[in-house]
Amino acid sequence: MNVPSLYSALKKRYSVGSWWPAETPFEVVIGAVLTQQASWKNVEKAIANLKRAKLITARAISRAPLSKLEKCVRSTGFYKQKARRLKGIAKALARANLSKMELKEARAFLFSLHGVGPETADSILLYAYNKPIFPIDAYTKRVCKRAKIAHTLNYEKLRAFFERELPRSADIYKETHGMLVELAKEFCRVKPRCRECALKRMCKRASEPK
DNA sequence: GGCCAGGCGGCCC
DNA sequence: GGGCCGCATGGC
Numbered sequence: 579m580n581v582p583s584l585y586s587a588l589k590k591r592y593s594v595g596s597w598w599p600a601e602t603p604f605e606v607v608i609g610a611v612l613t614q615q616a617s618w619k620n621v622e623k624a625i626a627n628l629k630r631a632k633l634i635t636a637r638a639i640s641r642a643p644l645s646k647l648e649k650c651v652r653s654t655g656f657y658k659q660k661a662r663r664l665k666g667i668a669k670a671l672a673r674a675n676l677s678k679m680e681l682k683e684a685r686a687f688l689f690s691l692h693g694v695g696p697e698t699a700d701s702i703l704l705y706a707y708n709k710p711i712f713p714i715d716a717y718t719k720r721v722c723k724r725a726k727i728a729h730t731l732n733y734e735k736l737r738a739f740f741e742r743e744l745p746r747s748a749d750i751y752k753e754t755h756g757m758l759v760e761l762a763k764e765f766c767r768v769k770p771r772c773r774e775c776a777l778k779r780m781c782k783r784a785s786e787p788k
Numbered sequence: 789g790g791c792c793a794g795g796c797g798g799c800c801c
Numbered sequence: 802g803g804g805c806c807g808c809a810t811g812g813c
Binding site: 610611613614615617618619621655659663692693694695696697698701713715716755767768 | 794796
């Protein structure tokens with residue numbers, strides 16, 4: 579399957595508006611860290627807790643006691659780790675101004691933070707800073723693998739592939755990435771629902787026995 | 789009641 | 802580069 583036909587098939591079913599709900603760039607950072615291996619529902623709870631505790635800015639989180647952070651983010655799992663990492667990230671971001679950095683510099687900076695890997699960094703760059711970077715998550719890999727969209731699942735190669743195949747636009751990247759996630763949640767689950775899938779006409783897997 | 793969730797870092801080979 | 806492990810709660 580090629581990317582243009584994937585895109586138009588997704589567009590027929592999904593309309594992904596503001597798919598990453600956040601009021602500020604730093605709220606995207608918080609969400610990106612908390613959603614690591616956690617469902618968005620549990621992340622929403624944690625963000626609501628943080629807002630109630632007035633811990634929604636980098637400055638506030640960098641100064642907050644760990645125990646308080648832990649309580650707020652408990653629902654997202656791995657909560658001690660996440661509280662510690664969030665605090666470290668907040669400290670670094672309270673001083674740096676990512677929006678004034680060149681893309682490469684900003685990406686390298688994010689990568690240097692403990693608890694920020696490729697997907698988290700790229701989600702932050704795309705959704706918080708509107709940079710034309712296509713984040714690769716587990717959902718995207720799963721769809722690509724099953725539908726044989728790309729010949730690699732290597733993070734950097736798959737990212738480069740999508741960035742090359744799609745028009746170089748942050749809005750298009752957001753939309754496409756969002757729709758892929760929706761597709762993976764609805765049909766391309768761990769236990770796939772190929773029979774009803776919106777892509778079954780074009781997906782090799784669905785037309786093959788198992 | 790068992791899967792599974794919008795990973796990451798630290799290992800190992 | 803790739804594979805395995807620990808990290809942990811809550812929804813379905």
